[in-house]
Amino acid sequence: MSSVLGVVDSMLELLFRAITLRDYNTRIVLGGTILLGISSGLVGTFLVLRKRALAADVVSHSALPGIAIAFLVAERLSPGSGRSSSILLIGAFVSSLLGMGMTMCIRRWTRIKDDAALAIVLGLFFGLGMALFTVVQRTATGNAAGLQHFIFGKAASIVAADVWLIAEVSAVVTLLCCALFKELSLLCFDEEFAAARGYHTFVLDGTLTLMAVTVTLIGLQSVGLLLVVALLLIPPTAARFWTHHLKSMALIAAAIGGLSCGIGVLLSAAFPRLAAGAVIVLSGAALFVLSLLFGRSQGLWPRWRSQREFEHKIGRSDLLRACFEYIEPLFNIDEINARKLQSVSIPPSRLLNIGHWPESHFQRLTASAEKSGLLRFSSEGWQLTMDGAVEAMNVTRQHRLWELYLLTQTDLDPRLVDRGADGIEHALDSEQLARLEGLLSAASDQRIPPSPHVITGAANSDST
Amino acid sequence: MTNSTIDHEAVPSGIEPSASSVLNAASMVPLSIEDVTVAYHRRPVLWNIDYQAPRGKLVAIVGPNGSGKTTLIKSILDLVPRAAGRVLIFGKEYKTQRHRVGYVPQRTSVDWDFPVSALDVVAMGLYRKIGWFKPVTHAHRETAKQALDRVGMVDFASRQISQLSGGQQQRVFLARALVQNADLYFMDEPFAGVDAATERAIVDILRSLRESGKTVIVVHHDLQTVHEYFDEVMLLNMRLIAAGPTSDVFTTENLRKTYGGKLALLDQLSEKMARPRNN
Numbered sequence: 001m002s003s004v005l006g007v008v009d010s011m012l013e014l015l016f017r018a019i020t021l022r023d024y025n026t027r028i029v030l031g032g033t034i035l036l037g038i039s040s041g042l043v044g045t046f047l048v049l050r051k052r053a054l055a056a057d058v059v060s061h062s063a064l065p066g067i068a069i070a071f072l073v074a075e076r077l078s079p080g081s082g083r084s085s086s087i088l089l090i091g092a093f094v095s096s097l098l099g100m101g102m103t104m105c106i107r108r109w110t111r112i113k114d115d116a117a118l119a120i121v122l123g124l125f126f127g128l129g130m131a132l133f134t135v136v137q138r139t140a141t142g143n144a145a146g147l148q149h150f151i152f153g154k155a156a157s158i159v160a161a162d163v164w165l166i167a168e169v170s171a172v173v174t175l176l177c178c179a180l181f182k183e184l185s186l187l188c189f190d191e192e193f194a195a196a197r198g199y200h201t202f203v204l205d206g207t208l209t210l211m212a213v214t215v216t217l218i219g220l221q222s223v224g225l226l227l228v229v230a231l232l233l234i235p236p237t238a239a240r241f242w243t244h245h246l247k248s249m250a251l252i253a254a255a256i257g258g259l260s261c262g263i264g265v266l267l268s269a270a271f272p273r274l275a276a277g278a279v280i281v282l283s284g285a286a287l288f289v290l291s292l293l294f295g296r297s298q299g300l301w302p303r304w305r306s307q308r309e310f311e312h313k314i315g316r317s318d319l320l321r322a323c324f325e326y327i328e329p330l331f332n333i334d335e336i337n338a339r340k341l342q343s344v345s346i347p348p349s350r351l352l353n354i355g356h357w358p359e360s361h362f363q364r365l366t367a368s369a370e371k372s373g374l375l376r377f378s379s380e381g382w383q384l385t386m387d388g389a390v391e392a393m394n395v396t397r398q399h400r401l402w403e404l405y406l407l408t409q410t411d412l413d414p415r416l417v418d419r420g421a422d423g424i425e426h427a428l429d430s431e432q433l434a435r436l437e438g439l440l441s442a443a444s445d446q447r448i449p450p451s452p453h454v455i456t457g458a459a460n461s462d463s464t
Numbered sequence: 465m466t467n468s469t470i471d472h473e474a475v476p477s478g479i480e481p482s483a484s485s486v487l488n489a490a491s492m493v494p495l496s497i498e499d500v501t502v503a504y505h506r507r508p509v510l511w512n513i514d515y516q517a518p519r520g521k522l523v524a525i526v527g528p529n530g531s532g533k534t535t536l537i538k539s540i541l542d543l544v545p546r547a548a549g550r551v552l553i554f555g556k557e558y559k560t561q562r563h564r565v566g567y568v569p570q571r572t573s574v575d576w577d578f579p580v581s582a583l584d585v586v587a588m589g590l591y592r593k594i595g596w597f598k599p600v601t602h603a604h605r606e607t608a609k610q611a612l613d614r615v616g617m618v619d620f621a622s623r624q625i626s627q628l629s630g631g632q633q634q635r636v637f638l639a640r641a642l643v644q645n646a647d648l649y650f651m652d653e654p655f656a657g658v659d660a661a662t663e664r665a666i667v668d669i670l671r672s673l674r675e676s677g678k679t680v681i682v683v684h685h686d687l688q689t690v691h692e693y694f695d696e697v698m699l700l701n702m703r704l705i706a707a708g709p710t711s712d713v714f715t716t717e718n719l720r721k722t723y724g725g726k727l728a729l730l731d732q733l734s735e736k737m738a739r740p741r742n743n
Contacts, residue, residue, distance in 0.1 A: 049578065111505070179597045186588050190574045193640075196541045196567045197592045198559065244624035246579045 026269050032163035033222055033261040033280070039170035040215045040228075041235035041257025042177045045250045046208055048236040049188040054118045055100065055209070056232045059216045060225040061122045062099025063092035064129025067150050068136050075139060085162065088150070089217055096213045099125045104209070153224025153277025166218045173211050177250070184208060185246055223277040231257065234284040241295025256291075260284035312368070319365045320374065320392035321399055322354040323384055325455045333450060338389035345380035354455070397448045491555030494519050494648045494679040495540070500549035502532070502539045509535050511703045513549070517648075520677045522670050522693065524684040524710075527700035528723050533683045534570070536700065537650045541567060553648060562592070566641035568651040571634050576626050582636045583621040586611050589643040611643040612636070616665050631662030638669060649673065649680045656685060667693055690714055 047056055070091025074081045081087065099121050106117040136147060158166075177184070186194045187204045195201045212232065219228040239252035264280030293301050327344045328336065352362050366382065369375040374388030384392055495517040502510040510532045517523050525533045538544040540551050542558050553561040566589075586608040587600050594604060612618045615635040620628060628636065634654055641649055654666050670693065673680055684690060690697055690710060697714050699705040699722040706718045 051575075182588075182591050182594070182600065183596070185580070186591055189578045189580065189585070189588070190569065192538075192543055192569055192573060193567060193588070195543055196562075196565075196569075198562045199592075240579065244579050245581070246584070249579050 023269075026265070028160050028163050029158045029222075029269070030262060030265045032158050032166040033265045034258045035163075035170040036166050036215070036219055036222065037231065037235070037257035037259070037261030037280075038254045039173040039257075040219060040231045041239075041253035041255070042174055042250055043208075043211045043215050044232035044234075044257070045236040045239070045246075045253045046177070046184050046188055047212055047232060048240075049185075049246075050208065052208075052212075053229075053233050054115065055103070056212055056216060056229045058099050058103055058118050058122045058125075059096045059209075059213050060220065060228045061129070062125035063096045063150070063217060063220060063225055065125055065132055066091035066093070066095025066098075066129075067147060068129055068132035069095070071136055071147060072132070072139070085221065088147075089220075092150070092217050092220060093213065095125065096217065097210075100209050100213060104205075149224070150220050151224055151226060152275060153220070153222055153227060154275070158222055162221065169214050169218050173215055174254075176207070176211060180204070180207065181247075181250075223280055227277050227281045230281045230284060231261075234281070234288050235260070238284075238288040238291035238295075241291040241298045244297050256284070256287050260287055315361070315365050316369060316372075316374070317395045317399075318355055318357075319351075319369055320384075320388060321396045322351055323375075323382070323388070324392040324396045325451070326350060326354055328455075333448065336393070336448070338386060338393065341384050341389035341392060342386060345378055345383050347381040351382060393448060400448060400451055403451065403453075492519060493517070493552070494554060495681065496552040496555075497536075497540065498550050498552070500536075500539060500551060501547045502535055502544060503547045508547070509702065510539065513700075513704050515698060515704060515707050517679055517681060518696065519679055520674055521679055521695040522674055523679070523681045523696040523698065524690050524694040525681065525698045525700055526684055526687065526690060526714075526722070527705075531701040531722075533700055534652055537567075537652055537681070537683065541565070541650065563644070564647045566644045566646035566649040568637050568641045568649070568654055570652045571630065571637060571656070573652075576628075576633055578625065581622050581624055582612065582617060582628065582632075583608050585625060585636050586639045586643055589640040593644075608639070608643055611639040614642055615639045615669060616661075629659065631658035634658050635662055635665060638666060642669070647678055649678060651680065651682045653683050653685060655689075687719070 044056070047053060067088050068091075070088050073091075074084070074087050103117050103121045106112055106121070107114060110117075112120075133147065183194075183199060183204055184207075186199070187201060187208070191201050194204070215232065216225075216228050219231055223231055235257035236249065236253040238256050239249045242252050243249050260283040261280050263283040264276060267283070268274050268276040268279045291299065293299055296302060323346060324341065326346050327341055330344065331340055348362075348366070351366075352359070355362065357365065366375060366377075369388070370377065373385055374391060375382050376385055377383075493516050495515075497513050497515045500510060500513045501508060513536065525536065527533050535544055539546050540553075540558065551558060553565060558565065583605060587604055589611070590600070590604050590607065594600060609618060609621055612621055615638050617632060617635050617639060620632060620636075625633060625636065638651070638654060641651070655663055658666070670680055670682070674695075682694070684694070691714060694710050696708065697710045698707040699713065699718050701722045701724070705722045706713045
């Protein structure tokens with residue numbers, strides 16, 4: 001019991017130390033990795049919009065043979081120098097560029113489809129890399145070289161020199177993204193138009209690819225080549241759930257990238273046995289799930305809620321209009337006003353008859369309308385309240401204007417119009433309504449125009 | 465523009481006056497296609513196309529699917545390499561004349577789920593003018609708004625483009641080309657799948673462009689409206705079957721040559737064309 005408590009205690013201690021940034025090393029790692037997250041979020045935004053998500057995977061995987069070859073060559077030239085991360089990075093850079101260049105050439109000169117081209121190059125380079133790695137393992141220093149970091153990542157292995165490199169690269173990439181923002185967005189949206197306007201799309205595309213390659217490579221050491229693609233793609237994909245604007249999408253993606261790196265590093269500092277790369281990516285994935293669920297512009301929950309609100313609005317309008325249409329034939333249309341509407345009680349079965357709702361749905365509709373003070377139940381049936389009567393007149397008027405519009409502006413069979421009007425009237429805002437009224441000035445002198453079709457189930461239809 | 469051409473290419477003193485007027489005439493022709501052949505993977509798509517578009521006219525490119533209409537426009541705009549021949553825009557190569565040419569690609573050629581507003585798309589037409597590394601300013605946005613106003617879309621300026629109808633998206637594309645204030649326009653099927661309001665709006669724009677002396681080349685599918693909308697027509701089916709004023713060229717016989725075996729369609733059409741329009 002006490003040992004469990006001790007473990008928990010020491011974990012909390014570690015977490016506390018990590019969060020308060022006691023250790024110089026944690027601060028360094030945290031700073032570098034957050035910068036990495038920000039720049040990869042930015043570059044990733046354009047990659048995702050260019051539909052080149054898989055390209056990042058090719059970049060990272062094709063780095064592998066370069067790393068192995070750089071190590072072998074360096075060891076041969078001067079034993080012991082193979083561990084230098086700058087030499088390994090140069091190797092990775094060269095072979096990543098080769099890999100990307102190869103996919104671009106395949107895309108340009110052959111009829112092989114994009115995804116196949118990417119998969120072929122990825123397989124080729126990664127296979128080559130794995131084969132070379134077995135050679136590396138057999139060399140005397142191979143095992144200790146820490147080349148495994150490049151595959152699985154180890155954020156804690158970042159040292160101050162690496163952070164400077166990451167910071168510089170991130171700064172350059174961020175500046176480039178800002179400077180080329182409109183050109184890159186045009187490239188992603190409409191490459192052909194960009195080319196017609198005289199942009200060298202090959203150069204722009206190359207710049208974007210180059211940025212993706214650099215960000216991927218500086219991410220290799222901390223996240224590892226298997227997972228670095230997630231760092232590029234998760235933040236922009238998550239950001240898309242929050243906004244419809246490219247600039248905010250880029251900003252949010254950068255923020256999510258930085259945040260997931262920060263959280264990942266802190267967690268892995270507190271729990272040293274967890275692989276940092278995995279924790280970073282998992283933090284990103286958690287932010288992604290949050291965005292997917294709650295993202296303001298396309299998240300599932302806001303969408304579900306607005307759909308519910310919409311259905312609710314439709315249901316209520318239909319109910320009030322049904323009330324109006326039941327009462328309508330009892331009076332002269334010019335004399336109908338809210339007070340007269342209030343005076344009539346409608347038997348529930350008759351109301352149900354007009355609206356064609358399923359019984360249970362009808363119960364819910366009337367209950368909710370009663371709760372909002374639009375209807376009240378008396379012994380003889382449903383009665384409109386003052387608010388309900390005003391709203392019923394309003395809703396019916398809008399509905400009929402739409403019906404008239406559809407009848408006059410498009411040649412529809414009047415029997416079909418009712419259905420069509422239902423869908424559209426709820427989508428109307430007051431501005432559109434005003435425009436519609438302008439079109440139908442004859443019918444819009446504040447009166448409610450008569451319905452262009454026969455209403456079945458109205459109050460007068462049982463007497464005949 | 466015309467005058468400056470003469471000035472720069474200093475006409476030698478001994479030359480006949482007619483030579484300079486030839487030069488002058490060449491730079492007045494908005495579009496001159498000279499013996500253009502285009503091939504994809506060694507399979508020819510366009511054969512020896514020769515055509516000169518007159519200034520201030522609306523020109524329709526008409527032909528069956530796969531007849532190379534879009535390819536012709538793309539080869540004019542250097543988007544597709546030519547195997548042979550040359551294209552002159554106002555007497556010069558396209559790459560020196562880009563600012564005088566507006567392009568409306570097919571609406572379906574882009575992903576409309578892209579996170580930009582209608583105004584952002586129109587502003588893209590100004591990017592070249594704004595220049596590298598410079599941001600879009602308030603003044604540019606105002607210019608873009610005016611272009612949106614011309615196509616009747618100013619109320620939708622801040623709407624995300626996926627929330628526009630097909631016709632509205634087409635008008636946004638049109639506004640993006642208008643904002644350039646070019647002299648020659650290429651439009652790839654602007655009438656495809658649009659609503660009646662958009663069709664009217666586009667026709668109005670085409671006519672106002674013609675009134676201000678611009679030339680518009682339009683890939684067009686609806687044979688019934690060719691007579692009504694266009695002054696000139698190019699009948700294309702890999703070769704140029706016929707080209708010239710609509711009243712001379714747009715005949716049932718030429719159409720039969722262009723569309724080959726698809727006679728049923730043509731018979732219907734000629735029946736319709738023979739009947740007086742009463743709707």
